[in-house]
Amino acid sequence: MISNLPIYLIALPLFGSAVLLLGGRKTDRWGHIFATLMSAASFGVGAYLLTIMLSKSNSERAITQKLFEWISVGTFKVNAGLLLDQLSICFVLLITGVGTLIHIYSIAYMSHDHDRRRFFAYLNFFIAAMLLLVLGDSYLNLYVGWEGVGLASYLLIGFWNQKPTYATAAKKAFIANRVGDMGLSLAIMIAFATLGTVSFAGVKEHVGQASTGALTAIGIMLLVAATGKSAQFPLQAWLGDAMAGPTPVSALIHAATMVTAGVYLITRSNFIFDAAPTAQLAVAIIGAITLLFGAVIGMAKDDIKKALAASTMSQIGYMILGAGLGPAGYAFAIMHLLTHGFFKAGMFLGAGSVMHGMNDEVNMRRYGGLRKFMPITFATFGLGYLAIIGVPPFAGFYSKDKIIEVAFNTGGIKGITLGSAALLGAAITAFYMTRVVILTFAGAKRWDEKAHPHESPFLMWGPMVLLALGSVSSGFLFTHGDALRNWLAPVVEPVAVHEAEVLSPAIVSILALVLVAIGVGLAIVKYLLSDVPEVAPKDVTVFTRIARRDLLQDQFNEAVFMRPGQALTRGLLTADRSVIDGAVRAIARMAVGSGNILRTTQTGFVRSYAMWIVLGAIGLVAAIWMVTL
């Protein structure tokens, strides 16, 4: 009975999406409410399942549901099956919980858009696909959800695709994701060729027999997949542009849930990475690079959503780093993922609320002093802010510090490098987040007369408040008595013996807080105590300029992939016409040409015909003669 429930998690929002899409305009009036109900119902099922899981002992909590045999060819057997275990339930509740809140928020946020029904259909579709991603019991099922969320993300980024730049942003996201998907599909192929199975259980069971080389290959490919979906270096470029979508989308998909799928994938594949240290190290390095990369970009952005997006990239870098630290880090990566889900979604909704009140203005230099006009937004955003920069006892403090600590604890140069990067990232985070808060809510007002900032309606601030509550409390709840670690233990199997502590937790915390304080201080000095120009100053250092241009990520992609690709396409187009088809046409021309030449032998003069006969006779005699000789 219980094992039949997980499918409803997916089926409910999927049904909602189908009803809204197929129903068309007839559902315009009640579609948004229906979709919200479907999402909430899914959350309800999730919550019920959680209670059931809680009632069982830790090792018996996983629920599997086999639906039907999906693909079965030879030894390649994949069931359409679901796996609800301690790891996936975290995601289920995050997705449906935050998702439902954002549904509610969107009812108000999108109320003036006459395509609201379509928006909710996409949102519901996203919820379903994301749930499939975290519930699939094999890599291939995960893959379906994986591309499904990519599609949903594409549709939602391009929701206002009548604007060509938005449509381009959507396409960019899809393609960057596809590059990652390529990694995932290769990983699945290698897994099948090596282990003969692609289900999580099967791979886990056989992983001990496989060669390290093969496992490393799988791991690297999974990492590629994760970098695409989670906007990690070097496939990070799409995330900033993805902010073209409506803000609730940014909150749900590009902050709280979808972009964290990479972390889920790596954590879910812990058995592979644990057996492939090289791949694991690569994960950690990618995470460290990205957390700095995102943070640097974040410092230079004036667009509030892009600043938050850069922050997201950076925070996911932390999670990936955590996941790359092995058994000691998985739980903290997930923890940071969950807390981040709360505070970043909250901040995005806050940003949406600000934009809602500011005629969709996104440039923070045109904000200023908004705290008076939007007190609730300011409060919830502020709580999220405190959480992200890691001020105790807010959520981010618990999760981020743990990752830094574990990074140091891996020891050696690796530990020091990764740990230092994480620490540095914390300082930069503090700086740019403070900058965002100051530019938006503090200081003098810099908006023009047309804007009439006002607080958002209840349907919008309600969810923000709930998320802020999460930002405040979740960290403590998760770490209290190692609750989350113990909960996840059966999935990620943390090593029994603790590694030697290089730095004690206290020292790490103090170090981090000092650095955060420095970051905050610098930001205050620069943005609160001095005037903020309404137009971004031009006379800045090269470093700033590069940071504003996203560390040249687009220029790099353009120079390395797009331009040569376009040149290659043009070249091949020409080659196809002139070389391949040209050869065909040349043969045809040659045939006609030789026909035209040969027909000149037909002079019309009977004597020349007789000459042919004579020559033919001579030739014939000569030939027969030669043959006989």
Place this chain on the structure above:
Amino acid sequence: MNWLTMLMLLPLVGAGVVATLPKSNSAIARNAALATTIIVAGATIAMAIQFQRDNVDMQFTESYSWIPTFGIKYAVGVDAIALVLILLSVLLAPIVILAGWNEALGGRWSAKTFYILILVLETMMIGVFAATDVFLFYVFFEAMLVPVYFLIGGYGTGQRSAAAVKFLLYSLFGGLLMLVSIIALYVLSGEQGGHTFDTAALSHLKMSSMTQNLFFLGFFIAFAIKAPVWPFHTWLPDAAAAATPGTSVLLLGVLDKVGTFGMIRYCLTLFPDATKTFTPVILVLAVISIIYGAFLAIGQTDLKRLIAFTSISHFGFITMGIFAMTSQGHSGATLYMFNHGFSTAALFLVAGWMISRRGSSKIADFGGLQRVTPVMAWMFFFAGMSSLALPGLSSFVSEFLVLVGTYTRYPVAAVIGTLGIVMAALYILIPIQRALHGPVMPGNEALSDLNLREKIAIAPVVAVIVGLGFYPSPLLNVINPGAVHTISQAGYSDPLPQIDAKVGK
């Protein structure tokens, strides 16, 4: 009951009926043709239900002496792959007629002639897949060019006659090369115990490896042109761009499958050793097709040509799957043929509707259709997603099977082939962005959305694509035993997973 003969006769009867109808009333001809194709589809499904899944032998066999002088038989029968492709053909036929409701009117000749040609073509499509006598196969293989030639040249647009000629000559040339091999096989069979064209009997001929290689090439080049595999592809974009959408659907959806079908049925079973020899070369060609087709698709400015190039890329996948010689690759390739038929049908039919409404096939002439004609835009989007093998749609299952099946034996080919899935995103999303997104371009404001008839036509296509995406088993279970049988006949078995292989040592 002589199912297959009946299936082949039904469209001919329909064509006869259509021929007696008055020329002036095209609606009657169309209705008669539609009714015929629906009856044929129904009959085929009735036959398919009786197909025994686990029996790898030919079923519904019939055999009559046709030209005893040469040992030629009218011998038909179906195995799994033939059944699947016949199903594809007969299912697409009514859809094509329904979708291209007015296609026949703009042609050089009457609508009546159009439907006669379509029905005759349907007979030949069934015949070419059902033939178990090589000679009979060849007859259908070549003869079916004629109706298509007239369909392209008589009812197409643009450079239709040049395209029709190119199509015909290309195919004919390939066919003639195959004829040499067929003749050679026939003579050889005479030397080894009696002239025959029976496919099964021919597969037991003894040949030196050199002979086998040459014969193999004769067949393979014919099929590579038909499929088409790079570098024999240049006829396809021209033909597809010139033909009416319905004809293009049949051309890309069914006729080209004769090539890949032939590779399995003839190249593999008749010349297993040569297949081994040539596999590396063919895989290279297949991989090139995948990438090359994708690149050129990206560069197209014409909607129809774009779809044609995507098909070249897809045929690369199919070829790769076939020559990977694993059960996954084979089943995947067969399923791919079926799925590609439907996803191309979706693409071409919707593109056809777009083009006929807009009066242009240039992608640049469209823009903002999502706002003007949401349903049509959705359908195009859906077809595009199917073409780029979005998981959950049928083409994903087949594409992934091909890739995974190839990887177990030829990892490099599979890895390069995987690049194709990224490029697929490009070549699908670029036209989607240009045609459906952005502001409404001038000239598109007044386009009408799909009408009920068009919705009815596209609905089964969508249903099949979605249905088989989630639940491919009905088809896979039919295909699998045949696929395993074919590769074991060719002397292959699935590579063991590395861990089991190690244990085996």
Place this chain on the structure above:
Amino acid sequence: MSAFTTPILNYSLLLPILIVLGGALIGVMLEAFASRKIRPIAQLSITFGTLILALVQVWRIRHQSSLTAAMGSVAIDGASILAQGSVLLIAILGVALIADQEHFTALAASLPGSSEERESIQSGEQLTEIYPLTLFAVAGMLLFPASNDLITLFVALEMLSLPLYLMAGLSRRRRLLSQESALKYFLLGAFSSAFFLFGAAYLYGYSGSVSFAGIREAVIGGSGNDVFLLMGIAFLSIGLLFKVGAVPFHAWTPDVYQGAPTPVTAFMAAATKVAAFGAMLRIFYTALANAYWDWRPVMTTIAIITMLFGSFVAIAQRDVKRMLAYSSIAHAGFLLIGVIALNKAGLDASIFYLLAYGVTTIGAFGVVTLVRDSTGEVTDLKRWAGLGKRSPFAATLFAAFLLAFAGIPMTSGFIGKFSIFSAAYESGNHAIVIVGVLSSAIAAYFYIRVIVVMFFNDPVEDGTTVVIPSILTRFAVTTAFAVTIFLGVFPAPVLNFITSTALLLR
């Protein structure tokens, strides 16, 4: 000096030839004595009657065979009966086309453009010498493949050629061209017969016998002077290759095909090929079979050149009749493949191919006779544009004939090509099969081009019309069409008959 012995003739076996000759003589009488009014209809019925009677007789003797029907000069065996049957069938269809007197000059002796000519046309006085001429030619064609010694062969050759020379010059329109074609045909024909005769002399010199059996014995014995044999083979072949239009002895073909009245071209193209290849098969399969090492390489070369040349040049043609002429050259090449095969399969295949090709040729030229403007036939390909629109009947039939020429399955041409190629492959001559296939591909190009012009090009309004065919023309082209398709779809009965009948007595 031995006493004079009466020759023993088996008249029933010779009857087909004699009937036709008799009919021809009656025709001559009619031409001389019958009144103008009844002459055309009388000639026509006599001709048809004769041909049908002869055909019936051929059918009656189909299972007989004898070398002694005329003292060893004429071989009546399966092969000759099949060839004679084909010739008669084709002749019947051909005469059906010839019956449309619109094509022929009323008075061949009148000057082109003279008042005499105008008067004769206006008065409706139509000379009908074409019928007896046709019958004489048919008689020669019946004898040619049955000839079993060099004398008969030569006489038969001239018997079929001389009337054809005249017939080529009888066109009503474009008489200068027609006369020119007659002149060219005649001069070159006579020239090649001289070679033929010279070759015959050397074969006689080699073997000491004019009979094929004697030559065969000499070749097997190998005692003669090889130089004589080689010269004999070479020169004799020239005469035959000229008749079938093989390169480089083909030059007359396009000019004569174009200049001659189209019904004559049809008859000539179809029937002459049957007769000439019939004779060629007999000579090479019986008399010279054992010298194959001498002639096969050379003939292979000629076959290859012929196929390629015909196909290539046909591509460049702008005139339908010339195009068909070059196509017939290419087909001569394909038929040579059958001769070279030198096996039973090759014999069967050649005979089937000849029948199929002959019938299709009649049909194709038959359609050409229908496309006219006010000044007569229109053979310029450009002006055939849009024929499919103007006359679907004519265009569809012509397309079918072209597809048969191209060897598309479901037509007789395909079965013919298949059987010829498989026979050649069986004989071990793989290269020629490949060349044959290649030139088929090239040939397809121009057949298809004509279809494009007819169906896919827009009609030009220049007065080109398709006349309503007369009953006989309609009969000829529809029969040709029916046979072409029937032989493509159900060739089994005919193939069976040929396989079980075809045989060359030695």
Place this chain on the structure above:
Amino acid sequence: MNAANYLYVSALLFTIGAIGVVVRRNAIVVFMCVELMLNAANLSFVTFARINGNLEGQVVAFFTMVVAACEVVVGLAIIVTIYRSRRSASVDDASLLKR
């Protein structure tokens, strides 16, 4: 005298005839050259009859003469017609049909 010499003569005559056909323009002369070639063949036949010691070759000669006579009838008819139409018996003038 060696019989072979007759063969040489015959071959020479044949060659002369053949060359004549190729080089001469007048249709009558061309035709006469063809006749010369036929007669060369006749000479060969007769010579071979002598060499082989049977009569068949001589019989052929008679047939040839008859046939040649027929050919003359047909040939002259054609040439005369052409001459009347064109006022010229040059074979080079009759070259409308080409290519």
